Structures are given as structure tokens and as C-alpha cells.
Amino acid sequence: MNRYANKIVAFDLDGTIIDEQGNLYTGVFEGVKRLHAKGIRSLIVTGRHIDLFCDLSLSNEFLELFEDFVLCEEGNVIYNWKEKRVFVQNQIQLECFEDFFSTNINKSNFIWSSKGKLYASSRSALLYYSLLYNVKNYAHITIFDPNRHRFEEITFILVFTQDFNVQNIQSNDDKYQIEYINGKLQRMKITPLITCKSINLNNFLNEKYKLNMQNVIAIGNDNKDYFLIKNSRIGIAVQYSTPQLISIADIHLDQDIGTFLRTYDWEV
Template structure:
């Protein structure tokens, strides 16, 4: 018997669909597919609620300048920073679920300001002590764009809700010296080391953790969700959702944990018919 795969999932209790953004819904230097728009509209017509859960920061999301007709297909709440920052694109309101300790930031800056330049993300905006801070293009999509920085005196700066910190070595400081500063750790945080900077984020940041925290306020859980993604930062969400779908050309780590791996573009799958016994 041929039936709509989505009707099957709805009958099993699915009410929400969560989508990663880059390389799942949209692609660099490509227009949004008309078939994708049709598929998303079809899901909404079935009564499903659609959410975007992305690794992008709010500033990076705004920089992408997504068209209103696309955003209108989704709930107004968008989950950025891998689920840790909730952004309402209608009201421009920001909520940070888990922030870094402000007192530890102050202590770290006071002890190391001669060695590092710092970029802070606070309530979706980026602040830095230096105009010399630059980040290479390949990292800008998920971190920050150089022209988005606001320059402040960090000695007198009182940030709220710090969601991310970047450390860059000053001219006379090497990355090796900067990495040794790891001894002065932020509690409840994770450090990631790149070629020319260090990124610090709150401990246990994940798309699953952030999204399910929000869903509880609506009376839902991840057992009500189908999740789509393509990368390693989607693993937690796909594993904990009722159904986890890795889109075509996903990273191998995600394919291995997904319930379903698409062999076709997402746009065509969204309206696909399937046999019930294949689920």
C-alpha cells in the first residue's frame, strides 16, 4: 500500500520538524529551491510546525539575508549557536540559554590583556578590544564577520549573557603561548583550538539540549520531532528526536547515527511517497 510517509509519521505522533540551515535547507551561492518551498508549504498544510536550528550566530544569520517568504514558512523562533541562543526574528529579541561566567571573563582579561585580543558575543552582538582582530573567511559563516565588530574598552565593559569568547594572540604573542593560558580555565566551558585563535563556549552546548529546553515550554519533547541535518553538530538532535534524517552528502558521523539517509535532495523528499513497510 502506497501512502504519504509524512502522514505515517504524523500518525505516530510527530508534530514538529526541525531543520539545520546550511547545506540542509540552503547552499552557498545558490538560490533557494522552488521545490523546497513547495515541500515546506506542504508540511505546514499538514499542521506540522517547522523550526530552524542552526550553528550560525545571529549576526551571521542576518548577514545571509534570507527572504521573508522563506522565513515565514518557519516558526518565528530560530535557534542559533547550536541551540544555545534563541532568536525571534519578528521582534529581534534574544535569549541566551547558557552563558559564560562574567566574573571569570573579567579575571581572565585582567590577567592576560597584554597577550591577547578578545572578541565577545553578548546577546547576539560582537564586541572587541581591538580593530586588528580578523578572522579568515572560511570561519565567518559560523563565527562572526569582521565588519560586525563593535569596539569597546573591555576594562570597563559590562557584558550580559556571554555566549561565546574568541582569543587572538597579539603581535608579540604566539599561538603556543596563548594555548598555555588554558591553565586559566573558564568553569563550565569548552575550549576549541584553531590555527590562529581559540574559541570558548558554554559546556555541553548542543542543538538537542537547547531545542528540547524550549519545547518543554510548549508542552512538547524531542519525541514529537523529526530532525534533518548534515553535519557533526546535528548528531545530538538527530539521535534524540523521534526520527533523525541525514540529508544527501551529509558527514559520515551523522549518516551513521541517522534513522534515514537521503539519496536525493531534501526538496524532493519533502513530498515523497513511500511504502509504510519501508519505514
């Protein structure tokens, strides 16, 4: 019997095991391979949309070391990378999106995800999104045509705006989460009310394996991983993590992630 059968290692991607160019940090491949050899399950839990995950071009040899399912969009969407199948765990209420769409389609530029597929309200929205995420090939983003497409299973809306007072979206609404983002392009991101790596991973593990967060060793690097790290059996903040994440982690690495994965005692 495999004594590691009920142990899960959950990895964030960006800044945790890959760099800003999307390349694996040195030693990560060998470290995850070591986990796989021990019979420890590894899972990817990322904020990336499916297309942005696929754009990384991670080798099949590397992905084979993980479970077939990738938790994308903070776990709101489950992607089976082998079968190219999409499962939606959480979504924005359809009537909320329809109200937003009808009010703002001629006033704002926005992108949304429907059943794992990206749609743009305009060509400008498509270009903004491509600029923001350095998308080289945006053929997979569809400019919405009401005569050909329909709304279903909406998992996020990304609004590019200089005015955060977008109509039909209120910050005190209890039907979704809103994140206001300043930076490369000022924008507002609207996601389902339950948008949390920890909750979504726990639900997935319970349904798939009859396990929960007490079976998880989680590894992350920033505040998006806060509850993932806090609610895991062991939460690990990589070497260059945010102060807030370090403050609640069980372990803060004083070495690079590749060295840690190759040498850590997984008996704990």
C-alpha cells in the same frame, strides 16, 4: 483538530538547506511550504551567530513558514526574528570571562558575544572575524571600550591565536567547552558547558510547547548535528553528510533535500 500539532521538524542550516553561498537548495522553499500547509511546525537550529543568520537575507516569505524563534549558537541563544528580541539560554560564567579578559586583552585578539551582540578586543580581531565568515559589513561588531560597555550574558569567545596555551583557559575546566580549530585561521572557541543543539532544543520545546525531542524530526549534515539527529524521534542525514552522522541517522537521503521535503510521507 490538527493531527500534526505535536510534530516539529528541526532544520540545521549550512549544508542542510542552504549552500556555501547562503542560498536555499532547489526545492527547499516548496518543501517547507508543504510542511506549513499541513500544520507541521518547522524550526531552525543553527550554529550561526544572530548576525550571521541575519546576513543570509532569507526572505520574510520563507521565514514565515517557520516558527518565530530561531535557535542560534547551537541553541544557546534564542532569536525572535519578527520582534528582533534575544533570549540567552546558556552563558559562560561571568567571573571566568572577566579573568580571561583581564589576562589576555593585551596578548590575544578575540571576539565575544554578549546578549547576542558581537564585541571585538581589537580592530585586528574584527578583521580576522570578518575574513573568517566573509562578513561584508562589520558595522554591527563593536570594538570594546571599558568606559562604555559592560560584560553580560557571554555566550561564546572566539580567540585568534597561534598558541593554544592561552592563559586562564584550561582544557580540563568543567565550566565551559573548548574547541581547537585549525584551518583558514587558527583559533579557539570557548562556549558554555551545555552547548548542544539537542539539549537546548529539548529545553526550548518543553518550555514553549510542553513537547520534547520525541516530537522532533531532525535534519542535519555534519557532526555538529550528531546528538540532534541521534536524540530525535526520527533523525535524517542529508545526502552529503559526514560518515559519523550517517552512522547514527534513521534515514540517510539518497536524493536532494528539496525532493525529499516535497515527497516525504509526514504521517510517520
